[in-house]
Amino acid sequence: MASNSHTFSTLTFYSILGVALLLCAVAVGSILRAWEMLTLVSPASPSFVSVHQTAASKPLSGPIAINFSRNSSPSRTIKNQLSANSISMASAATVETATAPKWAQKTVTIPAQRRGCHLITSKILKEIGQDLSEFKCGLAHFFLHHTSASLTINENYDSDVRADTETFLNRVVPEGMSAPWKHTLEGPDDMPAHIKSSMFGCSLTIPITNGKLNMGTWQGIWLCEHRDAATPRKVVITLNGI
Numbered sequence: 458m459a460s461n462s463h464t465f466s467t468l469t470f471y472s473i474l475g476v477a478l479l480l481c482a483v484a485v486g487s488i489l490r491a492w493e494m495l496t497l498v499s500p501a502s503p504s505f506v507s508v509h510q511t512a513a514s515k516p517l518s519g520p521i522a523i524n525f526s527r528n529s530s531p532s533r534t535i536k537n538q539l540s541a542n543s544i545s546m547a548s549a550a551t552v553e554t555a556t557a558p559k560w561a562q563k564t565v566t567i568p569a570q571r572r573g574c575h576l577i578t579s580k581i582l583k584e585i586g587q588d589l590s591e592f593k594c595g596l597a598h599f600f601l602h603h604t605s606a607s608l609t610i611n612e613n614y615d616s617d618v619r620a621d622t623e624t625f626l627n628r629v630v631p632e633g634m635s636a637p638w639k640h641t642l643e644g645p646d647d648m649p650a651h652i653k654s655s656m657f658g659c660s661l662t663i664p665i666t667n668g669k670l671n672m673g674t675w676q677g678i679w680l681c682e683h684r685d686a687a688t689p690r691k692v693v694i695t696l697n698g699i
Contacts, residue, residue, distance in 0.1 A: 563694050564693050565580070569688055570690075571682065575679060575680050575681070577678050577680045581599075585597075589696065592668060592696060596664060596697055597696050598661070599660060600659065600660045604659075605684045608660065611676070630652045646685050
């Protein structure tokens, strides 16, 4: 009976000792992990946490990826990264402002011209030159407000080209008693003027390059007047570009 009691006491002692050792091991492990974490984030430590964004030009508003590197502190790295992002945002805003599309519009009135084709490039540039100079690249659109005149681009040097064009139009679109037109309320040139207007059209689009209309050496803007009793003509000019 005494032998059994002694054996039970021995087993109990070793069981308690084993549990105590296990608890000590767990405690030591927890202390070591805590010390490791404190050492990791300490400014004096050779390691630091660096913050990186997938796109340097975007602010740090989304999920942050954390990488481990060396030779700096977390606060300095995050501060530098925020400064870099601020500079990138400011630069992007400056570029966007500089390249934002611009618009300008003006209505130019061309004094009444005799019937025929007239070179009006210089008149147009006199009216829009200042606005045009503010565009590096873009388009200039010209729209005529009338149905008995037209706009076209053609020879800007020899006036015979304009005279020959008028001769061609008059032969292609006849006038007078023998003409088949019904619409003659304003005279024999009424319907022919409408047809000629549709042949050449009432609008033009010209590219803008470095503040100038980018036309060929021999190209000019024509206003073709198709009525005998002409009136002032209005042209709406719209500039768009950067």
